[in-house]
Amino acid sequence: MIHAVLLDYDGTLHDTDTAxxxxxxGILGLDGEELYRIYLYDVHRSLIHTKHLDRHDDIMFHCQLLFQVLNKPYDPKIAELICRKLEQAGRDFSNMKFFEDAAPALKMMKEKGIEIYLSTGKYAEEKAKTFEKYAMETFFRGVFSESKNGFLKTEVRYYVESLKTIGRKPEEVASIGDTILSDIKPAKQAGIKTIWVNRRGEPIPQEPDSMPDNIASNLMEATNIIFKV
Structure with a gap:
């Protein structure tokens, strides 16, 4: 039975992609949707996740690879502009563009007595406050971030530290998020139940260590899975 959840923010609660x-x-002559698609899938997922995992949080390195993928000469000023735009969008806590099912799903968890912890890479406190301000309700028992835990979210040790703080057995905790590399794979290695919120309709990973225990198309569906596990 699940008693606590580690809940991702970007792409799970918050529609960060749109921002x-x-x-x-308009940058590099492309519309934002196309440029971000290339950045996310052709650079971050295809190259960083497979060949440069140690540079996972290095945005400038991402931008350098972006120029290579686009087959364009590297322009440091434009690369700096892209990095600055992405960083600003990632920490714009005035942007309350949350998914419609986010608040109702958390209310359902709370009513059922599930302990909810925000689990994210950066700005955990700010993100928690932003969501609770939007929902006009307190949800989170606590927050976890890479700086607080001392490990990247892609590392199993991040989840081991989270378990120590929560004080629950791994099988009593579920990690819910949209990213296999940081929300599913390391959590599964720590013995935590995993629910992949696949809002984008991405292909299901075939590697056994990356295969989520459960898959949901949205957060409300993931919430209903919690009560059945």
């Missing part, structure tokens, strides 16, 4: 796309519009 990122808007911030990149």
């Amino acid at each position: 990122m796309k808007r911030s990149l519009d």
